[in-house]
Amino acid sequence: MNAPIRAVAVLSVLLSPLAAPAAGLSLASPQGVFLTGPVNVSGARLLPGGGVVVCLGARLSVLDGAGAALRSVPTGADCAGLSVSPDGTLALTTTQAGGSGEEGSAGVVSVWRLADGARTTQLSVPQLAGAGFNGPRSVLIGSARGTEQLDLPSGTRRPLGTQGVTFLTTSADGTHAVVGRDRRVQLLDARTAAVLSGHVCDDTCPVGTVGFSADGRSAAVQAGTQLIALRENYPSTVVARDAGQVAGVPLRDGTVLTLEGAPGSGELQRRDLLTGRREKTLTVPGGPVQPTQVTADGQLLSVTAGGLSVGTADQPAARRISLPARVTGGGTDPATGRAASLLGGALSVNGQVIAPQVWAVQTMNRATWLLAADGSGGLSLRQLDGGKVRTVAPAGTATQLSVNHWGNVAAVWNDDRLSVVSQKTGKVTATLAAPGLLGAARVTLSPDATRAFVLPARGDGFVALLDSGKRFALPVAPGRRAADVQISGRGVLAFTAPDGTTDLYQPGNRVPYATVSAAPPARTVSSARFSPDSALLAVPARDERGWRVDLVNAATGRVDARTPVLADPPSFIAWAADSRSLTLGAGRLDRLESVTVFPLAD
Numbered sequence: 001m002n003a004p005i006r007a008v009a010v011l012s013v014l015l016s017p018l019a020a021p022a023a024g025l026s027l028a029s030p031q032g033v034f035l036t037g038p039v040n041v042s043g044a045r046l047l048p049g050g051g052v053v054v055c056l057g058a059r060l061s062v063l064d065g066a067g068a069a070l071r072s073v074p075t076g077a078d079c080a081g082l083s084v085s086p087d088g089t090l091a092l093t094t095t096q097a098g099g100s101g102e103e104g105s106a107g108v109v110s111v112w113r114l115a116d117g118a119r120t121t122q123l124s125v126p127q128l129a130g131a132g133f134n135g136p137r138s139v140l141i142g143s144a145r146g147t148e149q150l151d152l153p154s155g156t157r158r159p160l161g162t163q164g165v166t167f168l169t170t171s172a173d174g175t176h177a178v179v180g181r182d183r184r185v186q187l188l189d190a191r192t193a194a195v196l197s198g199h200v201c202d203d204t205c206p207v208g209t210v211g212f213s214a215d216g217r218s219a220a221v222q223a224g225t226q227l228i229a230l231r232e233n234y235p236s237t238v239v240a241r242d243a244g245q246v247a248g249v250p251l252r253d254g255t256v257l258t259l260e261g262a263p264g265s266g267e268l269q270r271r272d273l274l275t276g277r278r279e280k281t282l283t284v285p286g287g288p289v290q291p292t293q294v295t296a297d298g299q300l301l302s303v304t305a306g307g308l309s310v311g312t313a314d315q316p317a318a319r320r321i322s323l324p325a326r327v328t329g330g331g332t333d334p335a336t337g338r339a340a341s342l343l344g345g346a347l348s349v350n351g352q353v354i355a356p357q358v359w360a361v362q363t364m365n366r367a368t369w370l371l372a373a374d375g376s377g378g379l380s381l382r383q384l385d386g387g388k389v390r391t392v393a394p395a396g397t398a399t400q401l402s403v404n405h406w407g408n409v410a411a412v413w414n415d416d417r418l419s420v421v422s423q424k425t426g427k428v429t430a431t432l433a434a435p436g437l438l439g440a441a442r443v444t445l446s447p448d449a450t451r452a453f454v455l456p457a458r459g460d461g462f463v464a465l466l467d468s469g470k471r472f473a474l475p476v477a478p479g480r481r482a483a484d485v486q487i488s489g490r491g492v493l494a495f496t497a498p499d500g501t502t503d504l505y506q507p508g509n510r511v512p513y514a515t516v517s518a519a520p521p522a523r524t525v526s527s528a529r530f531s532p533d534s535a536l537l538a539v540p541a542r543d544e545r546g547w548r549v550d551l552v553n554a555a556t557g558r559v560d561a562r563t564p565v566l567a568d569p570p571s572f573i574a575w576a577a578d579s580r581s582l583t584l585g586a587g588r589l590d591r592l593e594s595v596t597v598f599p600l601a602d
Contacts, residue, residue: 045082074567092111129164207221329585349387402444476510489532
C-alpha cells in the first residue's frame with residue numbers, strides 16, 4: 001500500500017501547446033450538436049451555493065445552478081466513482097487502469113481542485129475498490145488489501161484495517177462509509193474504519209448504488225437484488241426484496257425514497273426504513289428519477305434518464321438538468337451534411353429517428369452506409385440520403401461493415417465469410433472465405449475494391465485478392481505490426497500499430513515516409529479517416545491533455561491542424577464530400593455537446 005503519490009501540474013500547464021502544427025491550415029469556429037438520450041453519469045454531488053459536480057464519461061465537470069458547464073477536466077478514463085470534500089473545494093475521482101498478475105486490477109485515485117481544475121494528487125492503487133473523502137483534506141481508500149487513510153497535505157498513508165473490501169464509498173460529509181466484503185455490507189466510521197452496522201446476505205451480494213442520509217448515519221445500500229438499510233449502532237433492515245435494479249436515500253422522517261427500476265421507467269416510492277412497507281408511490285413529471293444525495297436542508301439530487309434533477313423528496317424533479325448523450329457511432333447525411341448519430345442502436349438525424357435498429361454506420365465520400373435490421377429478423381445493407389434510408393442489398397448474417405474510400409462499395413462479414421456489394425447494382429461482386437478469422441477482424445477495402453486488407457484480432461494480417469482469394473503478407477516494413485489500415489484515393493496506406501503508432505506508406509514502398517502518433521485502435525474509437533480529396537488524414541489521438549483529432553498532411557506526414565480537447569474518444573470521424581469540414585462523434589471538453597462539426601479554414 002506504499003505506491004508513490006504523483007503530484008500533478010495544474011490544468012493550465014497540462015493544456016500548454018503541443019508542437020505547433022504546420023502553418024496554412026486551421027479550424028474555423030466549430031458547431032456543437034446537443035443530443036438527448038441515455039447519459040453516462042457515474043457520480044454527481046451538490047455543491048454549496050447550488051452548483052453540481054458530475055462525472056460524465058471520461059470527464060469531471062462543474063455545473064452552475066442552471067446546469068451550464070463552468071469547468072471540465074479529462075479524467076483519462078471513464079469515472080468509476082466520485083466524491084467531493086465536505087467544504088466543496090476538492091473532488092476525488094476513481095478510474096480503473098487495468099492490470100494483471102499479482103496486482104490484479106489497478107485503479108487510479110485523483111484529487112482535483114475545483115477552483116481551477118488542477119489535479120493535485122494522483123495515486124495508483126492495486127485492486128482498488130473505492131475511495132472518498134473522510135475529512136476536508138483526507139481520503140479513505142479501500143482495496144483488496146484493506147482500508148487506509150491518505151492525508152493530502154503531507155501525502156502520508158496510514159493503514160486502518162487489513163481486511164480487504166470489494167466496494168467503498170463515503171458520505172457527503174465524510175463521516176461515514178459503506179463497504180462490501182464478500183457476503184457482507186457494512187457501515188463504517190470513515191475516520192477509524194470501525195464497523196457501526198452490517199448485514200450478511202444469504203448469497204453473494206455485490207454492492208450497487210448507495211445513498212446516505214443527510215447526516216451520514218444511515219445508508220440505503222443495493223446489495224444484490226435487495227435494498228438494505230444500515231443505521232449507526234442498529235441492526236440492518238431490508239427495505240425492498242427481490243427488487244432487481246434499485247436505489248434509495250434515507251430521509252429525515254424515517255422513510256427511504258427508492259427507485260425500483262431504471263430512471264425514466266422505474267417506480268419511485270417512499271418505504272418505511274424499518275419494515276420496508278410501501279407508504280407512497282410518487283408520480284414524477286417527465287419520468288421517475290434515481291435519488292442520489294439528500295442534503296441537510298432537504299435538497300435532493302437525482303440521476304434521470306437524460307441527466308440530473310434537483311428538488312425535494314416531495315418534488316424530486318423540480319429542476320431538470322439535461323446532459324449530452326454519448327453517441328456510439330455515426331456519420332453524416334450526404335444530402336444535407338447534418339450529423340447522423342447512433343444512440344442506443346437507433347440512427348437519428350436532426351433529432352428524428354430514421355432507422356431504429358442499426359448495427360454499424362460509415363460515411364465515405366458521398367455515401368453513408370448502414371448495416372441495419374430489415375424488419376423480418378435479418379439484416380440489410382442500406383444507404384442514407386436526404387433523410388431517407390433505402391435498402392441496397394440483404395446482408396444475411398453479417399455483423400460488420402466497411403466501406404471503400406470512394407463510398408461506392410461496401411464489405412460486410414461474419415465470422416467466416418466476407419461479401420462485397422456494389423452501390424450501383426446492389427449485387428455481390430466478390431466473396432472471401434476465411435473461417436474463424438473474420439468475426440472480430442478489421443477489414444479495409446482498397447479504393448478499387450479489388451483487395452481486402454484483413455487484420456484479425458489475433459495473428460498476422462494479410463491482403464486478399466478478391467477475384468482469386470490469394471493471400472499475401474501486409475506491405476509493411478519488417479517487424480512492424482498493424483491493427484488497422486486506411487487507404488487514400490491516391491493509394492497511400494496508413495497502418496496503425498497496436499500501440500497507436502501510425503506509419504504512412506507510398507504505393508509499392510515498404511518503407512514508411514512518415515510516422516505519426518495516434519490512439520491505439522479500439523472498437524469504441526473511430527479509425528483514422530482520409531479526406532475525400534486524399535490530402536489529409538484525420539487521426540484520433542490522446543495524451544495527458546485528453547482526446548483530440550489531428551489533421552495530418554498526407555503528402556508530408558506533418559500535423560497541419562488539431563482539434564481542441566474532446567470530452568470523449570471520437571466514436572466516428574466523417575468528412576464532408578468537399579473535404580472542407582469533418583464531423584466527430586464527440587463533444588468538446590469544455591462544452592455540453594454530443595457531436596462537433598469542424599469547418600476547415602486556409
